[in-house]
Amino acid sequence: MTQGKPRRSDATRAAILTAARERFAADGYERATIRAIAADAGIDPTMVMRYYGNKEKLFAAAAQIDLRLPDLTMVPPDQVGTRLARHFLERWEHDETMAALLRAAATNQGASHRMREMFATQLVPVVAVACPDPAQAPARAALVSSQVLGAALCRYVLRLEPLVTMPADDVIAWLGPTLQRYLTATGPAV
Amino acid sequence: MTQGKPRRSDATRAAILTAARERFAADGYERATIRAIAADAGIDPTMVMRYYGNKEKLFAAAAQIDLRLPDLTMVPPDQVGTRLARHFLERWEHDETMAALLRAAATNQGASHRMREMFATQLVPVVAVACPDPAQAPARAALVSSQVLGAALCRYVLRLEPLVTMPADDVIAWLGPTLQRYLTATGPAV
DNA sequence: AAGAAATGTCAACAGGTGTTGGCCTACGCT
DNA sequence: AGCGTAGGCCAACACCTGTTGACATTTCTT
Numbered sequence: 456m457t458q459g460k461p462r463r464s465d466a467t468r469a470a471i472l473t474a475a476r477e478r479f480a481a482d483g484y485e486r487a488t489i490r491a492i493a494a495d496a497g498i499d500p501t502m503v504m505r506y507y508g509n510k511e512k513l514f515a516a517a518a519q520i521d522l523r524l525p526d527l528t529m530v531p532p533d534q535v536g537t538r539l540a541r542h543f544l545e546r547w548e549h550d551e552t553m554a555a556l557l558r559a560a561a562t563n564q565g566a567s568h569r570m571r572e573m574f575a576t577q578l579v580p581v582v583a584v585a586c587p588d589p590a591q592a593p594a595r596a597a598l599v600s601s602q603v604l605g606a607a608l609c610r611y612v613l614r615l616e617p618l619v620t621m622p623a624d625d626v627i628a629w630l631g632p633t634l635q636r637y638l639t640a641t642g643p644a645v
Numbered sequence: 646m647t648q649g650k651p652r653r654s655d656a657t658r659a660a661i662l663t664a665a666r667e668r669f670a671a672d673g674y675e676r677a678t679i680r681a682i683a684a685d686a687g688i689d690p691t692m693v694m695r696y697y698g699n700k701e702k703l704f705a706a707a708a709q710i711d712l713r714l715p716d717l718t719m720v721p722p723d724q725v726g727t728r729l730a731r732h733f734l735e736r737w738e739h740d741e742t743m744a745a746l747l748r749a750a751a752t753n754q755g756a757s758h759r760m761r762e763m764f765a766t767q768l769v770p771v772v773a774v775a776c777p778d779p780a781q782a783p784a785r786a787a788l789v790s791s792q793v794l795g796a797a798l799c800r801y802v803l804r805l806e807p808l809v810t811m812p813a814d815d816v817i818a819w820l821g822p823t824l825q826r827y828l829t830a831t832g833p834a835v
Numbered sequence: 836a837a838g839a840a841a842t843g844t845c846a847a848c849a850g851g852t853g854t855t856g857g858c859c860t861a862c863g864c865t
Numbered sequence: 866a867g868c869g870t871a872g873g874c875c876a877a878c879a880c881c882t883g884t885t886g887a888c889a890t891t892t893c894t895t
Contacts, residue, residue: 463863464873498874501854501855501873501875502873504854509854560751561802571803597799600805601795601799605794605798606791606795608798613750613794615764643818679882680883690884691844700883700884
């Protein structure tokens, strides 16, 4: 269904997408130029337009993210925090698309919209099964987001020492209990 | 020392700075144009150049931030987390300059450098007096930053519900214990 | 009152941006 | 083989960017 005929230009399309992700991750939305992306991909800027319409649609295609969140029902209730922290950190460590979306979301409306959408459709459902009352899931998910995105911001975007050089395991050990509390503890407004 | 003769153009300079802060906060560094800032201030774009040299210096002047952090030695040790959380939230709520710096820091090198500098010179010293071993201050300060900046990012930049509409007191109640733990709890790497 | 300095205005430059249309080439089908 | 079409490149447009220089005007100094 989602798969059409293989086109002769599939390699080019993929090269564009890869280059776009790198540029968007490194420079953000506005400073990543179509010309630079095309140059990285070794093709003409016109191709980008032909295959993706315009810059906004190119970004939308490049910033398609699947968080691949684990099913928390399979995780011991007292370990969901650390489990989530580890998952996010590894995800971020191996996929620059996440940084691309984060950097762009700071100034680009479409990107921030996509960011909200991503957490609403992917994180909230996962949180819902791990917290005492599913109705609290949006609030708890937002709190989790605030810590996860904040850590990513400091470590990968702002490059704030010593968070950059701190071993991933240490970061996870610090963030785990925080997420655990946001997921399961009783807080204000129930 | 820091105060020279009052100049006839002080009003203009101030108007430029105010308009610059608004634009940088709303649009980020690259999308905030000198022309738009000048238009907001009701003057000619050339004036911006004359008084601030170039766009980068204008931003540097506009994003000068004093966190006005409280002296934590005066705060009961078990309340430093909540105290800090409240301070940051109020600070953010009333000064759009913070949002300007955050938005810009995502894509602009100078801005992210300034951000790091700000936390190193202002937050680390304050954290040092509140944590068991002053040598751990940089790491603990970075963790505090990650949560504070993350919350600000979600609430003021990404506008991620329900964090946007959540009462400030609730946010503080959630973040307080997190900061408290980052400041005082024993964690990995001592 | 005369000269110097500061303040402001106008037009323009040089470079980069997203985006478009035209043209040539090379593949895939019949 | 011949043709249609998709893939690819080139030149260019229209616009916007930060920035500069020349000129007019007001204010301060002497």
